[in-house]
Amino acid sequence: MTERFRVTLAQLNPVVGDLAGNAAQARDAWSEGRAAGADLVALPEMFITGYNAQDLVRKPAFHTAAMETVRQLAVDCADGPALAIGGPWVEGTGLFNAYMILKDGRIASTVLKHHLPNETVFDEVRIFDAGPLGGPYSVGDTRIGSPICEDAWHEDVAETLAETGAEFLLVPNGSPYYRGKFDTRLNHMVARVVETGLPLIYLNMVGGQDDQVFDGGSFALNPGGALAVQMPLFDRAITHVDLERGDDGWRIVPGVEHRHPDPYEQDYRVMVTGLRDYVAKSGFHKVLLGLSGGVDSAIVAAIAVDALGAENVRCVMLPSEYTSRESLADAEAVAEALGCRYDHVPITKGRAAITETLAPLFDGLKPDLTEENIQSRLRGLLLMALSNKFGEMLLTTGNKSEVAVGYATIYGDMAGGYNPIKDLYKTRVFETCRWRNANHRDWMMGPEGEVIPPNVISKPPTAELREDQKDSDSLPDYPELDAILEILVDRDGSIADCVAAGFARETAQKVERLIYLSEYKRFQSAPGPRLTKRAFWLDRRYPIVNQWRDPS
Template sequence: MTTKPSSPDVLRIAIAQLNPTVGDIDGNLAKAREARADAARKGADIVLFTELFIAGYPPEDLVLKPAFLAACERAVTALAEETGDGGPGVIVGTPLKRKSGTHNSIIVADAGKIIAERHKVDLPNYGEFDEKRVFQAGPDMPGPVNFRGLRLGIPICEDIWGEHGVCETLAESGAEILLVPNGSPYYRGKVDVRHQIVIRQVIETGLPILYANQLGGQDELVFDGASFAISAEKSLAFQMSQFEEAVVVTTWKRDRAADGWVCVDGPMSRIPETEEADYRACMMGLRDYVNKNGFKDVVLGLSGGIDSAICATLAVDALGEERVHAVMMPYRYTSEDSLKDAEDCARALGCRYDIVPIFEPVDGFSRALSELFEGTNEGTTEENLQSRARGAILMAISNKFGSMVVTTGNKSEMSVGYATLYGDMNGGFNPIKDLYKMQVYALSRWRNGTVPPGALGPSGEVIPRNIIDKAPSAELRPDQTDQDSLPPYPVLDDILECLVENEMGVEDIVARGHDRATVTRMEHLLYIAEYKRRQAAPGVKITKKNFGRDRRYPITNRFRDRG
């Protein structure tokens, strides 16, 4: 493998925006080799991979296993040796165990050998990040790396977000350009946040910065790519696509008059708007969870309601119609509208659709419990038997055929406990876990008018209009609607966003125009539902504060904000 030599005034940097799998060291190494070969064909001098690429990010407690660390180092050493073929050098992320501790690191390799190691200084330990649990901070502030006569500064992800002055130190030490490998997960509006963080560092250092970000789903996190660079003049130098794998070569020339580097060739991709970005994040998170965990297909309950309809649509878009099995499980309270809506949705999506009535199992439970329940009134317990019968049927299908159960509850319901343990909460993964109810409606309307890039589902109205327009109902008793138990969803969602995302006090929420009794009741429901959420399936993170990785409240908790 050879590349055309670049002059000292030209640098061709390949950005490898790829989708690694945590723990698949051989697979990630194969991806790195393929990307490097692609970059060589395009004339690259160096390939910038993302944070901890060889391990997959975040590796969490895998880093505590000596065998895992040794396998990662063997892989990057092998990749380094291959740079002796005259092709591009590499910057690749890997955990490294050294005398100073176990570090989140990168190696720089060229001409068949590792020419530098750099260790992350600023370890994030907030929200979804727990790096101080498994890594030690780099013992020294990193200096520039001499690569073919150029001085490259390589801060690692949080090193440009934190306050340790890593970028400033690199600039003062003579770095000419900053190349940043990242594992930055998606949340709504994150691309703009990254741009602003990088612009701040460009202003501090006067240097252009390339920001290479990982792609793909890893459990609850989705990494959206959207790699980019900001020029020394603080303008967007290039922008790669969001939610799409790519190896892109960007060309940089030395501006001797300004004594700096300027990007003269790179992509300028469109970044999706809010609904499209959220939808594609949910789709990618579901697809990667199913595929990376080896499930051949999925099954879900299709009730004729909005939540199961959008989950079925996401599943078909992510996996293809042949890998999705929808099951309607009617009982005596299931309306004719729901039966028709579920069938119409499945037909529009083209997936397999079956009807499994739950009259017999529910009545069987009732008969079995009749003696114990004698003298009591029917209520929530009997309603939940319906949900749990449905959950048991879906799990039986899962056990028999190896299909993963897709869970279909939204964030509004999960916030206040409007969900049944071992019933509609059953399943392996929930693509809409971090979407409030009104966001589910917004995404449903958007998907009916647009097929997102990479989707395998059909165009046109895939979520029947009646599903979107009708009043939401669990259909567990006659004439039931969600608003029998909850405030209208626009009101509920605003209160919940204040409580969950913004940690606002009751007084401040009431000042927004909400009824005090409603706010205090929702706060109470939020707290007492914590035990349910601890047992919920994982799901895609969309907001700044999802349940699980971000928001960690005690189950046993008597605090209430009452002034």
């Protein structure tokens, strides 16, 4: 009779700080694994606390409570398969990122993470101590090695596990999305399989946490790197993976392989998931946003409806004397297409009252940017009043191009609790609108079809804060601006790199200056879902006050 070993992979969505809720998810997964005859039920890295919990994990009361929760979970799951779960662990004076194997009512084995990531969104070097290189743990007669997330991106941990008797590798992860991340993961894991000759199971979590969205996509590889199992991206899923032992050792029995969507769909799913989980995990149920008739607020409205349902989204048009009839018609058309509430709140009288109040102080001075920003800040005040009155989270709608160069009013259109398009350049906003009009998926709560009228996408972008204003009056055209930003921000390039790419030195210098001058705005801006490796928050940390400029 062929010897088999079943691993139940629980690709689930933990909530940071909800120890009881995360433990309940683990128990439910364990029960499902037990019913399916699993030998081991596995959950992702740091699942009991949620991830990325940052400095919360360092708080003694919190990590002590997390450890006690795991001990109780061991008792609750004593009669059945082993349960593997990630969480904090204290040994001596050290605090570790650990993977704990629960068997027979106790914590039978503890794996301590060796390589601590200290880049992009990760600060594990300042949070955890590095564990030693260790050996495998046993479940029944099978010896399993578990490199924890970053440990599997390096050769030494997997090689040490293979040399000390591991028969296959189970890699628990808290790996957040960025565009193209899956291929990077897969390439690293194939390398570990080729080096060790062992099958490998890669388990990731799903769901949003602040700016990070964990995209799942768990998979299993056989020796040589052949894909045997591919779980879905983004979806909560529990999958039973079987291994069979033959003359050459364990091999993973081929199972289901889910198709991965294209990059535009993945980005859109991240924005929807990020908003949905941020709202839910923050205790909100509804959102509102200012709907201007422009493309940015239109795509944010679509994301919000797809995330929460039209009945939970309020769109508010706040026109001034500079708001065109076209914008009024476009905003109403977007709200009607999406099926959400649409309120019309003119700001003309409020603006006149503020102008009259300030008139004695501004006497003799010409109108300038100050008066333009009063309009934006008045809109922010009114939207926040609605948020307070109705308990709806305000969404802000600035794209990455605007966030980069400060083309937004602090305490005005930057007001809000979350920004779904914070990491989406303007040129990609246009393409995302076209993609959403042409595509609908079952995870979208909004309607099918053309939800953003073509005129909204095709008309010249404008803030409409003065007569005949266009974004191009103040900024390079967006294709040029975004290409320069991609060099300076996403690639951390130089002015010389911009010039080599064919852009005028003066234009690149202007953009660079605006990026640095806007640091204080970004420091106070709302979080938003991370789509790239150079999102504005934890990925890119610059001083607020900075006099340096690239001399190249």
